[in-house]
């Protein structure tokens with residue numbers, strides 16, 4: 001097994017200040033509050049100001065070390081400031097950084113690398129296109145290409161799906177709270193139920209129901225839905241709660257879409273770039289999409305880069321059909337090249353599988369101990385722990401998760417919360433984490449469950465107040 005110990009600032013959390021945030025963080029957070037827009041969100045839940053980060057450890061300005069099971073929301077797959085990737089970036093920026101879409105060696109290297117990582121039977125069938133630097137832009141570009149290719153306007157998206165904040169991406173994102181008071185987003189979007197194995201019975205999200213509902217949308221002239229250009233689906237849902245659909249679901253979804261001549265867009269922005277142990281999440285299945293969106297981990301150490309991969313016969317747009325000043329930034333491309341080299345040199349796929357086993361075993365052991373843990377699921381290092389009030393009704397328990405997160409934060413562990421009901425602990429560490437970091441994190445998680453389990457169940461398990469002492 002590869003030893004990545006030296007790639008991290010340390011391998012445990014270390015909280016030195018008597019309270020969090022520490023004095024220096026507090027001052028910067030206060031300044032931020034005064035001068036930055038109110039849409040800032042993460043520091044409200046994890047109140048620190050960051051000084052530096054390496055591997056899976058973040059150091060705040062007060063010298064506290066946090067284990068990062070958040071990884072910039074699934075971006076830092078090769079770890080913060082990975083030295084091998086930094087070297088690749090540094091070499092590139094000495095030469096050239098901004099070239100719009102002129103060819104450079106590093107860009108063509110990255111395209112060839114992306115294609116080489118596809119399943120062998122597909123690698124000669126696809127092309128790559130870079131647009132603006134964000135995931136949302138890749139979504140806009142994929143939708144645009146599908147519409148141009150088919151001459152149709154309707155898009156089907158899925159419950160629990162998250163695709164970004166630009167107008168088209170937001171229109172196909174299911175969480176309506178993001179859309180309050182915003183009218184005139186992209187029209188002609190419809191949502192189908194996404195298979196959610198843990199809630200197959202309790203909420204009617206079983207594979208067969210979801211697939212027949214979807215087929216009815218396409219086949220029934222009275223479904224009220226004009227023939228779509230495409231469906232957009234995350235092969236493994238991220239913000240929706242790290243949900244891995246049942247075996248065969250994706251294959252059937254693609255088969256049905258193609259039966260009705262509808263294109264399939266797989267959004268791999270979060271589950272791609274080796275997050276699940278394969279280059280792309282769908283590569284665990286036999287499903288084959290027409291268009292794929294990629295971003296996040298592609299930029300290696302957090303440099304912004306996004307693109308789409310699409311079947312050559314979908315090439316329907318003309319030069320300039322999807323442009324953007326910052327497409328294919330050379331520093332980001334060099335980071336992508338460095339990240340691919342790192343992944344191959346250190347056999348990250350194998351490492352992810354080993355770390356997945358350690359984390360899953362640890363979390364499943366805790367599931368036997370704490371009856372609020374309804375489900376532990378995931379693929380590779382994209383793991384969801386769903387918290388419920390009782391195992392029978394599966395009633396979501398978001399209050400517990402909010403308090404639990406605070407306890408973990410105070411002990412030096414950062415992670416994201418998500419899911420349909422804000423009741424899923426989303427574990428997305430850098431892929432080069434070590435067994436020691438996992439053991440440290442599991443010890444914090446265990447202690448935090450014990451504290452909150454007692455606090456909540458001492459009161460009433462249905463008490464929605466967060467106990468003051470957490």
Ligand SMILES: Cc1ncc(COP(=O)(O)O)c(C=O)c1O
Pocket residue numbers: 073134135136137139162163164165234238239267268269270271295296
């Ligand atoms: C699956 C998925 N698609 C699209 C996006 C949007 O990417 P960005 O925030 O870079 O625009 C995200 C971001 O979290 C995502 O998780």
